Amino acid sequence: MASYESVLDSIGATPLLRLTRAAQGLRPRVYVKPEWQNPGGSVKDRAALAMLRRAEAEGALRPGGTVVEVTSGNTGIGLALAAAHLGYRAVIFTSSTIAREKRAQLTAYGAELRLVDAFVPKDHPDSVHAQGQRFAEETPGAWLAHQYDNPANPAAHYATTGPEIWADTDGAVTHFVATVGTGGTISGTGRYLKEVSGGRVRVTGADPLTSAYSGGDGSQKYIEGAGHFVHPEAARDLWPRSLDTGVIDDYAPVDDQSAIDAIRRLARTEGILAGGSSGVALAAALRLAEHLTEEDTVVVLLPDSGRAYLSTYFDDDWLAANGFTAPTAEGGPGEPTVGAHATATPDVEADESAADAVRRLTAAGVADDDVVLVVHRRAGRVLAPHPSDVIGWTTPARLRGAATVAGAARRLGPRLGGRLALTAPAVTAWAATDGEVALVLDRGRVAGTVTRRRLRRDPAHRTAGHAG
Ligand SMILES: Cc1ncc(COP(=O)(O)O)c(C=O)c1O
The missing domain is CATH 3.10.580.10 (CBS-domain)
Structure with a gap:
């Protein structure tokens, strides 16, 4: 077992887990990378720490300063835990629609939560983005992490996630599958794997069917974290600068039901409890693996755990209320519907x-x-x-x-x-x-x-x- 001098040193170095039952009948080796093994419970700890360290190095964040971010949860959690450890104030702007468990985790680290109406276009003065930015500008000593446009976000994955996958597969990885939110994970990891393999590793962007990244209609989605939503009244559709589209060889659109089915099956067949965006990545990877050979090794990045979604994707009543089916539930009594x-x-x-x-x-x-x-x-x-x-x-x-x-x-x-x-x-x-x-x-x-x-x-x- 490793021993670390601080919780921050324990970020990264997550393992690879080989799928056996969930990948049965498929020719390639399929590994998942469970990023909830990071201390804050998600892949975003890596980007949060890297952005914060760079801000310190550049003098944008000084002792006694305030860390500010606009986030759907996981980046805020990474920043909040790092801020708690390093003695910074953390103020997180988020929407009331994020999982309740994530909100509770933010306040547990002592972060101040500012809940903002989610349904306002990004370029509107009342948007969660505009409010976070205004607060950072008006607060002395405040630094806005800006994960969507911060080069330290993909750089964190170029420096850590990519090298870990290469080393842990002994250079055998041929395909990397990840979802795209800010694009930090796929851009940094994908770029490293392409460079180190001389361009051999193929990178697939697993994307919710509704996401604008892969040509979806940009409408609201049920899966948190992954994909790109476009507000119907947005004047311009802004894509993050953290996303390097040149790294992505192809996109695999995945519908919500398939993503939910994938994580429910993963929990029951492998004992691995993953979140909704992991379901998008896994469904895409298993579909891809059907066309590959014994020579191939697929690595699927699973951004966070199913623990935050027990009252949604893993809850039969939530599924039923939204017209989804639970693959593991009993059939109904046949009443008129x-x-x-x-x-x-x-x-x-x-x-x-x-x-x-x-x-x-x-x-x-x-x-x-x-x-x-x-x-x-x-x-x-x-x-x-x-x-x-x-x-x-x-x-x-x-x-x-x-x-x-x-x-x-x-x-x-x-x-x-x-x-x-x-x-x-x-x-x-x-x-x-x-x-x-x-x-x-x-x-x-x-x-x-x-x-x-x-x-x-x-x-x-x-x-x-x-x-x-
Ligand atoms: C649950 C979850 N999945 C996927 C992602 C996407 O990761 P990235 O922003 O690195 O593209 C995020 C990002 O916030 C997330 O929270």
Whole structure:
């Protein structure tokens, strides 16, 4: 066992674990690199320490100073633990949507948390980024880590993650698979592995299906950390400078359900409990490995542990509520479901003219009182809308009397956010929802709508003795 002079010295040097059961039937050797073995519980400890050390060396952070960062959690945790150890104040700006366990870990290290509404474009003055930047500028002795554009972030992986993988495979690695958030991990590790192997190692960016990096529509995602979200009202789509796209040979888009299935199977077949972005990387790697040979060695980087996601990806109720299936759950009793009453629903874009929208709907045969969804415009790989991109619902009749599409939109019921899972029992769903129309979710995306009136008419109500 190694002994270290401080917790900071124990960052890095994570092992490789060979997959046996999860990679059964595949020809190449497949290893995972469990980055939760870092003291803060994720790959981001490496970048956090490197950015902080460089700021000290450059004089941007001095004794008594304040470490500031805008983060979805893990980088903040790395910075908070380093700040606690070195005696700096840490102020972390994050959104209220990050896993509760990560927020609790930040405060456990003594960091101050500033929770900010996540749903504001990055270039808006109220965005989490703008608020973090303003605070850093106005606070004497403050240093903003800026992981998205900080060269010390990929440099940390060039200096540590890459050499570890090369040494621990005795130079046999042929394929490296990682997700892309700020791009620090894949850019630094990938560049090192390509250089040391004379260009032989191939680097795959495992990307959520919705992520703009691999041509997705940039809509909201269920997997934290990985991929690139584009706010529908963003003036410009800014990609991080920490990402070197030249290092990535190809992207492998992975849908949320496949990522969730991959980590649930990994936990049950290998005893390895990994987080959601690990599922994206693993699903991509196992798909890639099907086309490789016995000569190949695949290394998959797993950024954090499943411990922070026990109440989401590993929770059958959370999965069911969002229309995902649990591969390990028992089948239901066969009651009538919301799906049996749902109808595919046309949509109109919030910023198109009401007159154009009506013309289009009429040409498509949509009746005057049919439900129509009002959604944010998205470009990229075509996907069913994410519920956060749905502004409300309307009908061609309402549109006809309105100046703008947005002006004709009616809100979905506030309870449950007006969302019901396709597989939810119809009777329970009727009792749980309010409003006239609810979105029907299939694997996290909007498959259609159901009206409260249709749910109420479900024959199961009569047999169950419900009042109308
Ligand atoms: C859970 C998780 N997965 C993946 C990533 C992506 O890593 P990187 O920012 O190095 O691209 C992050 C980054 O914050 C993360 O927190």
